Amino acid sequence: MDYAAKALEMHEKWQGKIRVETPCPLENKDDLSIAYTPGVAAPCLEIAKDKELSYTYTRRGNLVAVVTDGTAVLGLGDIGPEAGMPVMEGKCALFKAFAGVDAFPLCIRSKDVDEITRTVELLAGSFGGINLEDIAAPRCFEIEKKLKERLDIPVFHDDQHGTAVVTVSAMINALRLTGKKLEEVSAVVNGAGAAGTACTRLLMALGLKNVVVCDKIGALYQGMEGVTPAQAELAAVTNPQKKKGTLADVIQGADVFMGFSAPGCLTKDMVRSMAKDPIVFACANPTPEIFPEEALEAGARVVGSGRSDYPNQINNVLAFPGIFRGALDVRAREINDEMKVAAARALADLIAPEDLREDNIIPSAFNKAVAPAVAAAVAQAARETGVARC
Numbered sequence: 477m478d479y480a481a482k483a484l485e486m487h488e489k490w491q492g493k494i495r496v497e498t499p500c501p502l503e504n505k506d507d508l509s510i511a512y513t514p515g516v517a518a519p520c521l522e523i524a525k526d527k528e529l530s531y532t533y534t535r536r537g538n539l540v541a542v543v544t545d546g547t548a549v550l551g552l553g554d555i556g557p558e559a560g561m562p563v564m565e566g567k568c569a570l571f572k573a574f575a576g577v578d579a580f581p582l583c584i585r586s587k588d589v590d591e592i593t594r595t596v597e598l599l600a601g602s603f604g605g606i607n608l609e610d611i612a613a614p615r616c617f618e619i620e621k622k623l624k625e626r627l628d629i630p631v632f633h634d635d636q637h638g639t640a641v642v643t644v645s646a647m648i649n650a651l652r653l654t655g656k657k658l659e660e661v662s663a664v665v666n667g668a669g670a671a672g673t674a675c676t677r678l679l680m681a682l683g684l685k686n687v688v689v690c691d692k693i694g695a696l697y698q699g700m701e702g703v704t705p706a707q708a709e710l711a712a713v714t715n716p717q718k719k720k721g722t723l724a725d726v727i728q729g730a731d732v733f734m735g736f737s738a739p740g741c742l743t744k745d746m747v748r749s750m751a752k753d754p755i756v757f758a759c760a761n762p763t764p765e766i767f768p769e770e771a772l773e774a775g776a777r778v779v780g781s782g783r784s785d786y787p788n789q790i791n792n793v794l795a796f797p798g799i800f801r802g803a804l805d806v807r808a809r810e811i812n813d814e815m816k817v818a819a820a821r822a823l824a825d826l827i828a829p830e831d832l833r834e835d836n837i838i839p840s841a842f843n844k845a846v847a848p849a850v851a852a853a854v855a856q857a858a859r860e861t862g863v864a865r866c
Contacts (some may be wrong), residue, residue: 493568540571540604543608544583545611564583571797577804582599592611600627608633613670614674617670618632635792640674649778650778672689697718723741727749731753745774761782780838791841806865807866
């Protein structure tokens with residue numbers, strides 16, 4: 477199928493992938509008086525006395541804002557907020573289809589961190605959570621940090637944390653399969669953007685100690701010149717041996733490669749230089765750092781990618797619907813590392829030991845057990861860490 481042509485045809489037919497629907501009858505005067513004036517004054521007055529009741533008397537508790545500035549849309553780059561709208565609508569449709577979460581796109585005509593932050597802050601009273609989407613680094617880091625400081629509802633940048641949760645889940649099972657331990661392996665992450673940074677930090681929270689992060693300027697190390705503030709922060713907590721050089725230099729002897737970077741940057745020779753039974757996650761999309769068949773030919777034991785036409789797809793839809801479902805169900809104030817780790821473990825555990833294979837380390841996006849399992853784990857972690865309000 478020519479997906480581009482079919483997508484244009486269907487998007488013109490749909491004229492949007494989300495709709496507003498109402499559960500309340502509006503057939504007569506009494507219906508109108510209950511749903512609107514004068515009856516609507518009663519819940520308004522209750523909420524005025526206690527804002528938490530907005531979760532009881534409105535849809536707020538099941539409503540997520542999907543926020544973008546259109547600067548890093550699906551590998552298309554900076555195409556603007558209006559051009560990013562089809563993707564944001566698609567994200568909202570996935571929220572609804574996979575976890576029953578209502579979501580609404582907010583495409584903001586600004587690239588200013590403070591303007592975007594203030595816009596979302598002013599609108600936050602209408603939502604139970606904020607999903608940041610397709611915002612270029614390092615602006616995405618700054619916006620997320622500021623919003624988490626100012627809001628008492630979950631703020632989640634899916635390009636960072638959704639990717640990290642699914643990657644960590646796949647890594648848990650890849651390590652089970654190879655018999656390696658996270659705290660003992662040597663890992664290389666290529667790409668110090670949103671996904672690479674979040675994945676590195678979440679794996680470190682889980683126990684990874686020896687990890688080197690590479691970017692266009694080479695391996696990041698503490699004290700390196702010419703780096704951004706975000707890169708400097710990452711360099712300060714990674715690369716304990718202060719390795720220098722290119723990806724080809726630092727990947728030698730590594731157990732794990734994770735790429736969130738550029739097409740074709742990992743070669744067969746680089747894979748051959750890795751340790752025995754290497755794990756390769758090449759997640760650049762649509763063209764990965766190395767194609768799975770090439771990585772396998774070069775000796776990789778387990779391979780994952782961002783593509784749906786290969787096994788072991790690192791697909792964010794495995795994470796964000798269930799994570800928000802769980803967070804909303806307990807009215808969480810935030811989505812913390814413990815909740816992300818719980819989500820990753822829940823995903824990994826959906827692959828039974830007897831079903832674990834090199835080409836089956838992560839569930840399908842269409843496995844109906846995924847969102848409920850992730851939601852339950854996230855809700856429990858929220859309660860255990862004290863960020864749940866119910």
